[in-house]
Each structure stands twice: as structure tokens, then as C-alpha cells.
Amino acid sequence: MNSTLASMVMEMGGISMKIAVLSGKGGTGKTMVSVNLAAAAQRAAYLDCDVEEPNGHLYFKPENPVEEPVSVKIPKIDHDACSGCRQCVDFCKFNALAYINKKVMVFDDVCHACGGCAIVCPERAISEWDKTIGKLLSGTSETVEVHSGFLKPGQASGVPIIKEVLAKAPGDGTLTLIDCPPGSACVVMESIKDADYCLMVAEPTLFGAHNLAMVHELVRLFEKPHGVVLNKCLEDSPNPSEVFCIEQGIPVLGEIPFDLELGAINSNGEILVRVQAHYAALFSELLLKVKEAAARETAPDSQR
Template sequence: MRIAVLSGKGGTGKTFVSVNLAVTAKNAICIDCDVEEPNGRLFLKPEESVTEEVYTKLPQVLEEKCIGCRKCVDSCRFNAMGFIKNSPLVFPEVCHSCGACSLLCPTGAIYELKRPIGIVERGRNKEVQVITGILNIGEASGIPVIQNALDTKITEKSIMIIDCPPGSACSVMESVQTADYCLLVVEATIFGFHNFKMVYELVSLLQKPCGVVINKGDYTYYPLINFCKENNITILCCIPYQEKLAQIGANGEVASEKDDETRMIFSTLLDKIRMEVRE
């Protein structure tokens, strides 16, 4: 089973939910796809980590073969190429490595070089396999790193927890493509509710079953409750804000390993998700 954990904004508690679910499930794979700011490993502290570099392909131009036909420039849907002084110019920051320019060049003037854009780190914390995607600073797209991190075999008995990037951009869509169930973490605030609706729209478009975890839910926020009722979205649990949880997090520890009440919350949550997936 693959569970994608999403949130409409940063700081909602997505990673908190992800690492606690993984530790509670025990035989789990926890993949941090928040490649611009991965922090699940700060809590899971994987050992015996192995690092793999992730590359994309960047077009290069052989000017002596170029005839100035502009087919490469005109074919680039991402506007990653320009034509300056009778020669194509590549803009690496917006290139999506689709290969169209080299494929359409009639003279073979364009070839591709590997360009490193990030790494994937694989390690283990007891019964949890920890996989972390890390994008190099300044890179525009982390999708190749996410794809590499998600390219992980899963057995029938194991559970994969996917800690998605915040928001609803392309990187989030890539993270949830293979998910069996989406867990939407939301704060009971106006801002949190607004962004939650965008994430819900995304998972609805992808036709993914989903449920809601209200984090730091110290009071009943009726617009959120009513929205979930109107759209038949299951509210799986509400985690109250507690000073002890904040202290455990500040110490870089996993709450379900340190607090019996939190362990029970996530054990019950995991059982509810299993039931939702079976239905």
C-alpha cells in the first residue's frame, strides 16, 4: 500500500504525520519527496546511508554542424532555447530534458550531456527504510529526483509513506501518481483551509481516494468541517496542539516512540486508512 501525505502549505505537519505513520507501521518505506527542503531524515536518523546522484540531460550545440534551421528552437515547448547570432542558445534553468531538440535536428548538431541536479539518499532506521530526495540549490525542477526516489520496490506486506512537497504544483502531482491513498493534512485556520481546498482539487482530478487529518486542531473550525461533510471526505483524526509534542519535535525525536497517547493516535489512524483502502 502506498500512502501519499499532502498539505496545502508548509508547516502544517505533513512530515510529522509521515514519520510517525512510518514508525507505527514498522515494516515501512518512508520516502521524502519534499526535495527542496527534506527533513524527515532529521527525525528518522537513517544509518548506513548510500547516496546516488541524479542527472538530467542538457542539450549542447555543435556550431560547425548547425545550419541555422531553427527546428530545435521552434520545437521547444518550454522556451528553453533561443536563437542568437545564427546559433541556438540553451537556457539550462528551464530545460526539461525532453530530447525533442536533438531528435529533430537534421544535421546531428545537438547532443546531450549528463548534468547532476541532486541526490537520493537511502538508509534504514530499524524496520523503516528511509529514502530522501535532495535537490541541488538553484535547480528549477525536482521531478527527476522525485522519480528516482519513488523508483523503489514495495512488497505486498510493506507500506510506503510518501512525504510530498507542500502545495499543488507539478512536483506534488508526480509524488502522488502511484499512491493508493492520499492523506491530506490541514490546519484549522482560514489560510490552511484555503490551501487545503487546492490540494483536494488536485487529488480529485487524479481520482485518488483521500481522507483528512486535522493537525494542531485546538478548536472546531466549522468551514472545514462543513466542507468535508459536503464533499463526503472522511476526517480520520484530529491531533491537538500539545506542548509535549512540540518539545519532542524540537529534540528531533519521533513522537509515537516517546508518547503512548501519540502512538495510539497513529495506530488508530493507520487502521482507519487500511479500512478506507479496502473499501
């Protein structure tokens, strides 16, 4: 699709938009924001890519959930065919292989399932087996399609599960909210890679501003259009994250107050927009601003 056509489609309302919600640290409100934005939309998909601690499903409580295992390819050595050249050991950047007593040892929990060792082996002595590293859980909650990834403890990387979660994004133009893992490491990069817009959630503390700066650097590196939601805002109190946004020229799309009622509802696993009209209004407005900002930033005449 060319860019002119893309903008026409947007004007017609058939926006195929993926919005990634991320933050530099845990506990800033990524899940609260993404769950409530998805619930505020007429129709949406919610993808939980925080596979080490997925919790969006606790809010949505999807009906008729379907589980699918997710596996990766782990090398298996045919010791009789192995000539002991050690090319696989030297190739492995993750140090998952060792060559001891004329035998290749495989460390499953270190292996990142890149498949490289099987390719470089000149004796074709390496085959692969499927190791289950987690699962996907899919279901619906009112008008929201929910897909969550779960990584089993002790696995090398959540990236293979995140890929599977993202593959569940509807291709029919449904608004899609991607709940990212915290931080700015590989798993976050994987989660935002295909996003059209990045929404960063930030706390009103110096630490919060520091973490915001980290994810800001990441979204700029990925050249993603982005904006910020300031969470836990206190009236008449300095907000270092807001100062950072002003200094860096980052659009602030909304502010969520530090609010005991909000905290109580949220900690009870309830969706704010489904239980309180004024929160429904707050998130509907935020959703509108996010959609507008994303449409503007991804428009063909944008200077990005």
C-alpha cells in the same frame, strides 16, 4: 493482478499500499504525519518527495546512509553540424534555447531535460550530457526503510529526483508513506501519481481550509481515494477545514491536537511514536484507519 485477487491479497494482509501525504501549504504537518505513520507501522518505507526541503531524514537519522547522484540530460550543440533551422528553439516550450549570431545558446537552468530538441534536430547536431541536479539518500531507521530526495538549489524542476525516489518503493508489499511537497503543482502531481491513497493534512484555519480545497481538487482530478487528518486541533474552537470536509463528504480519519508537548518533541527532531506511548497509540490508531479506508476505497466493489 485482477481486482478480485487484489482484494484477496489485501485480506491476507499482504497489502501493497502506497499512501501519499499531502497538503496545500507548507507547515501543516505532512512530514510529522508521514514520519510517525511509518514509524508506527511494523514495517514500512518512507519516501521523502519534498525534494526542495526534505526533512524526514532529520527524524529518522537513517543508519549507514547511501548517497546516489541524480542527473538529467541537458542538450549540447555541435555548432559545426547546426544548419540554423531553429527547429529546436521553436520546439522548446520552456524557452531554454535561443539562436543568436548563428549559434544555438542553451540555458541549463531553464531546461526541463525533455530531450525534445535532440529529437527534432534534422542535422543530429544535438547530443546530451548528464547534469547532476541532486541526490538520493537511502538508509534504515529501526523497521523503516528511508529514501530521501535532495534537489540542488536553482534547478528547473524536482520531478526527475521525485521519479528516482518513487522508484525506491519496495515492490514486496511493504506499506509505503510518500511525504509530498507542499501545494498542488507538478511536483505534487508526480508524487501522488502512483499512490493508492491520498491523505491530506489540514490546519484549522480559513487559510488551511482554502489550501485543503486546492489539494482536494487535485486528488479528485487524479481520481485518488482520499481522506483528511485534521492537525493542530483546538478544543471547542471552530475548524473551517472540518466544515469543508463535512460539506464535501470527505472522510476525516483522525484529529491531532494542538499540543505543546507534541510540538516540542517534533521540533527537537524526535519521532513522537518512538518517545511517547500515548502518541504511539494516536498514530497507530490513525494508521489503522488509513489502512482501512484505503482498503475499502480501493476494493473492487467500490463505486469509484
